[in-house]
Amino acid sequence: MGKLLVKEKTIVTPGEELAEGMDFLPAEGTFRDKDKIISSGLGLVNINGRIIKTIPVAGRYAPKKGDTVIAKVTNILMSGWILDIDSAYSAVLSVKEAKDFIRRDADLTKYYSIGDYIVTDIVMVTSQRLVDASMKGPGMRKLIGGRIINVNCHKVPRIIGKKGSMVSMIKQATDCSITVGQNGVVWINGSPENEIIVVKTIRKIEQEAHISGLTDRIKIFLEKETNKKINIEKVE
Amino acid sequence: MSYTKRNDGRKFDETRPIEAKAGIIKRADGSAYFKMGKTVAYAAVYGPREIHPKFLQNPKNGKLRCFYNMMPFSSMGDRVRPGANRRAKEIAMVTEKALLPVVDLTEFPNSVVDVFIELPQTDAGTRCAGICAASMALADAGISMNGMVAAVSIGRVDDKLVVDLDYSEESYEDGTVADIPIAVVSRTGEISLLQMDGELSRDDLKKALEMAKKSCSKIDKIQKDALKKKYEVKNE
Numbered sequence: 001m002g003k004l005l006v007k008e009k010t011i012v013t014p015g016e017e018l019a020e021g022m023d024f025l026p027a028e029g030t031f032r033d034k035d036k037i038i039s040s041g042l043g044l045v046n047i048n049g050r051i052i053k054t055i056p057v058a059g060r061y062a063p064k065k066g067d068t069v070i071a072k073v074t075n076i077l078m079s080g081w082i083l084d085i086d087s088a089y090s091a092v093l094s095v096k097e098a099k100d101f102i103r104r105d106a107d108l109t110k111y112y113s114i115g116d117y118i119v120t121d122i123v124m125v126t127s128q129r130l131v132d133a134s135m136k137g138p139g140m141r142k143l144i145g146g147r148i149i150n151v152n153c154h155k156v157p158r159i160i161g162k163k164g165s166m167v168s169m170i171k172q173a174t175d176c177s178i179t180v181g182q183n184g185v186v187w188i189n190g191s192p193e194n195e196i197i198v199v200k201t202i203r204k205i206e207q208e209a210h211i212s213g214l215t216d217r218i219k220i221f222l223e224k225e226t227n228k229k230i231n232i233e234k235v236e
Numbered sequence: 237m238s239y240t241k242r243n244d245g246r247k248f249d250e251t252r253p254i255e256a257k258a259g260i261i262k263r264a265d266g267s268a269y270f271k272m273g274k275t276v277a278y279a280a281v282y283g284p285r286e287i288h289p290k291f292l293q294n295p296k297n298g299k300l301r302c303f304y305n306m307m308p309f310s311s312m313g314d315r316v317r318p319g320a321n322r323r324a325k326e327i328a329m330v331t332e333k334a335l336l337p338v339v340d341l342t343e344f345p346n347s348v349v350d351v352f353i354e355l356p357q358t359d360a361g362t363r364c365a366g367i368c369a370a371s372m373a374l375a376d377a378g379i380s381m382n383g384m385v386a387a388v389s390i391g392r393v394d395d396k397l398v399v400d401l402d403y404s405e406e407s408y409e410d411g412t413v414a415d416i417p418i419a420v421v422s423r424t425g426e427i428s429l430l431q432m433d434g435e436l437s438r439d440d441l442k443k444a445l446e447m448a449k450k451s452c453s454k455i456d457k458i459q460k461d462a463l464k465k466k467y468e469v470k471n472e
Contacts, residue, residue: 011463013375013459015338015383015421016460038423040382041380041381042463058265058266058376058377059265060284060378088344090286129347
């Protein structure tokens with residue numbers, strides 16, 4: 001029988017031994033060296049039965065098929081737009097994948113111009129990391145007004161919360177509309193004072209995401225900032 | 237004549253006091269500070285990001301690019317002329333090669349990870365301090381690594397083998413001096429940097445390598461503790 005060398009949810013550094021014995025299996029963020037399982041990055045240990053993985057706490061966004069991201073238009077081509085998705089690679093949005101039908105000789109800046117932010121889906125990532133985006137589907141749109149902040153993309157699940165509980169709590173407390181992209185770009189739109197509260201809250205979540213009891217702390221923080229009582233439904 | 241006592245009163249196998257911190261440069265994707273006695277190194281990691289000029293792209297693997305810079309006011313005598321010189325380029329190259337065995341950039345083809353090492357204050361052993369800082373900064377940036385690298389210089393001052401030479405020992409005048417910077421991949425004990433200045437017998441070199449491994453395992457612990465400290469749970 002193998003032996004675990006670390007506890008769940010502890011921070012491990014690259015090269016740290018996590019477990020001993022062949023009955024454990026390495027998953028993401030880990031690899032096997034002879035009979036040992038070793039961490040390959042800075043992250044939190046997650047043990048699920050025999051499977052050991054580490055959840056990264058840092059690193060840039062790696063585009064994945066099916067992700068909804070917030071992208072910035074950086075260039076315009078004959079056949080579409082180049083998007084900055086805050087990653088090592090830029091994405092391409094083809095004219096065909098735009099929201100509505102665009103004629104061949106149309107002026108593309110009329111639709112999305114350089115510097116615009118859009119909510120878009122990633123539909124394909126090739127082995128050479130050529131990324132295709134699409135605006136087809138619900139919720140895909142150009143963002144007008146509001147403000148954009150960048151957060152660590154690994155904290156996005158914490159900002160959204162279980163079934164969106166965290167983000168809906170912030171929305172409820174501040175009356176802002178918030179869109180969180182999987183790439184860690186967040187769009188906030190509301191009254192200026194409330195927007196600042198949202199930014200503060202998100203920064204707090206980002207910093208304390210790995211410490212347990214996050215939701216309660218954020219609730220107290222929001223109540224203090226907005227002087228409002230917040231009632232949250234428990235998510236099973 | 238022999239070197240019976242070290243200039244600063246250290247033991248022969250003792251490094252200078254070490255101080256390490258992770259995540260100190262806010263705008264960088266990963267960063268670290270590594271201080272060894274009076275030698276101070278900062279490392280900042282940016283990326284993975286797009287590589288320019290584009291002909292440097294490698295479609296099979298990401299690239300690691302290192303830069304080494306001594307600040308104009310860093311040394312004890314004359315002003316160091318700014319900009320890359322022959323020495324800086326060589327050290328940047330050996331740093332890159334010392335780190336390459338541990339970093340895994342296969343997930344980021346066509347991209348680059350830039351490592352900038354800056355030295356605001358120097359007292360010998362800069363490339364070792366630089367490698368230690370760079371290794372921490374890479375881990376802090378969330379880059380996939382199969383271990384960490386620690387480096388130390390071992391030298392012979394007159395007839396004694398000593399760990400971590402400072403400038404006064406490097407320029408010892410009453411006898412010959414040999415200086416060997418060594419970088420060790422901490423998990424496996426592999427040597428990823430081995431340079432030598434001066435002359436050394438075969439037996440002494442063997443002893444020096446053993447001493448380096450011992451010191452590097454101590455440095456490794458300091459590096460890992462510094463990385464974990466960044467994510468420590470603060471009791472409020």
